[in-house]
Amino acid sequence: MPRSCTAALRFRSASTGCRTAGYSSSIGDFLRSHPLPADAIGSVKSSVGAAMEQAARLGGARGGALRAAAGRAFVNATHISLYVGVAVALVGTVIVVLFLPARAEELHEVAEFVEAAPDEAPAPAVA
Secondary structure, eight states: OOHHHHHHHHHHHHHHHHHHHHHHHHHHHHHHHSOOOHHHHHHHHHOHHHHHHHHHHHOHHHHHHHHHHHHHHHHHHHHHHHHHHHHHHHHHHHHHHHHHHHHHHHHHHHHHHHHHHHHHSOOOOOO
């Protein structure tokens, strides 16, 4: 697999990890003040879809509160992932600005050398 693909996959998994951690933390705050059945807590913390499903099962005010909290937790976690992505993009931009111009000058010098080389090379011997 090309390096760029591997880097993209690593970034995607890091971004997903940030979103999952942020969601679990935010929904955990809600669950501390609004207890749910023990079998539902793990699934509600693991995914917003499971939280919405559990909210539909609960119904009423408790289900509505869980649905709203899961939505807020998901949006907050997405914001965290967005900020991480922006930070990675900024670091990448700084690296490009700092190192690519220097590399371009080296390549320009090599190109000049290669262009000048045929004029300076001795003529091949004919046998």
